[in-house]
Amino acid sequence: MEYKNIYILAIESSCDDTSAAVLCNNTKLSNVVAAQKIHEEYGGVVPELASRAHQQNIVPVVHQALAKANIDKKQLSAIAFTRGPGLMGSLLVGTSFAKSMALGLDVPLIEVNHMQAHILAHFIKDENNLPPSFPFLAMTISGGHTQIVVVRDYFDMEILGETLDDAVGEAFDKSAKILGLPYPGGPLVDKYAQLGNPKAFSFPKPKVGGLNFSFSGLKTSILYFVQKMTKDDPNFVSEHLNDLCASIQYTIINILMDKLKKATKQTGIKDIAIGGGVSANSGIRKALKDGEKKYGWTTHIPKFEYCTDNAAMIGIVGYLKYKQGIFTDQGVTAKARYVI
């Protein structure tokens, strides 16, 4: 039988990154991301501004993705897009664009769940990494989500635990804000943490049962601690920035690792994959590698490009669904809350 290449154009617009990618089968040909700088001034994502920026970015981003992949739109086999979860105003831009483009080109439309995509990003072909094998545990850690999921097959996933309040990325960003660092503060906390003592200060770990997470209490205890210390010494934060960042990061990683260890014990699964922006954190990467030696885990950490929000991860889901003939009707609407 003649082998026909499948070309997917994928669109991601769930939060504050407008992204388009082209995949040929499971290989990424292009992955263009336009990050929205406007939110930095506000210390967080402003939904109204995000949707306006998506509308401005989407056409040039799609053009660039096609040009970089050296693909003409007439060659496309299908259009994949993020249906949810995410900010409604942001999702609407990508959803409407994808629907129109699929209609115009008369190709199938494929809806993608953003959280499934963070997990299935591990199946984008990568010369240096093997994909995880089923069943595996996925821990998705980002600015919007914190989940531990058991993945039995591409589209057979079950959430074992998730955050009851803030996401882990928010815990990093909000702690950074308390320390006077700009948004998003996660990468800066990571940078300063590497120069500090993780045991300089201790913060309480939340008492949440099962495999669920909670991070809002940690944020409050950091706030009270910093307020108390700066009363006596106004320069407390600047004089102890490295130690504060190291101690905050140490506490957050301990919370994540405790639950991950519990999940491996509960399921007997030792194949672990992480995803989401916080996977870039040097401490969590090290903790996972240590787990390989200590607990016999096999761990999978995606390339940074596939950790943060990007359309290539939407494209791989598009490809997997295309192969199974799972297509979406033109009547589809965006879904702000969308369980995997």
Ligand code: KG4
């Ligand atoms: O996946 P992502 O790009 O967007 C969401 O879907 O949320 O994740 C962004 C989050 C932000 O909270 C950011 O501070 C955090 O990932 N982040 C980090 C690091 N790099 C990004 N947090 C800790 N350490 C890092 N190195």
Ligand code: ZN
């Ligand atoms: Zn995400």
